[in-house]
Amino acid sequence: MICFALRCRLGHEFEGWFKSNEAFEEQQRSGQLECPICGDRAVEKAIMAPAVARSGRNEKPQANATAALLAFLRALRAHVEANFEHVGDRFAEEARKIHYGEAEPRDIYGEATREEVESLLEEGIDIHPLPWVPKLDG
Numbered sequence: 001m002i003c004f005a006l007r008c009r010l011g012h013e014f015e016g017w018f019k020s021n022e023a024f025e026e027q028q029r030s031g032q033l034e035c036p037i038c039g040d041r042a043v044e045k046a047i048m049a050p051a052v053a054r055s056g057r058n059e060k061p062q063a064n065a066t067a068a069l070l071a072f073l074r075a076l077r078a079h080v081e082a083n084f085e086h087v088g089d090r091f092a093e094e095a096r097k098i099h100y101g102e103a104e105p106r107d108i109y110g111e112a113t114r115e116e117v118e119s120l121l122e123e124g125i126d127i128h129p130l131p132w133v134p135k136l137d138g
């Protein structure tokens with residue numbers, strides 16, 4: 001697996017894991033890559049700025065990377081909670097209704113079982129798992 005720093009047209013930066021560089025290029029070509037913040041599909045590799053551990057102690061860059069990732073995940077969660085409708089365990093039902101035009105198109109989030117997620121994906125319904133982290137005040 002390779003981790004690439006990616007960026008959308010609006011400048012949102014995020015990371016993606018790929019089996020290989022070819023797998024990344026294939027997904028990029030076929031429009032499968034999507035910015036987790038705004039949904040933009042024009043995703044490119046961001047310029048890498050590798051951290052260099054000058055003194056040979058590399059704990060600090062690692063800690064910074066983790067903090068940056070946690071901050072990103074918190075921002076993502078706040079964005080979803082502010083802009084998406086929470087449908088709880090009715091997620092699969094609502095996602096299906098929206099997909100088949102039986103409910104108003106809107107952004108939703110909620111809980112779904114592994115089986116529900118698999119059957120939604122099999123039906124070609126566009127859903128994404130969200131990596132939640134604990135809230136700071138929690």
Ligand SMILES: [Zn+2]
Binds near residue numbers: 009010035037040
């Ligand atoms: Zn974006």
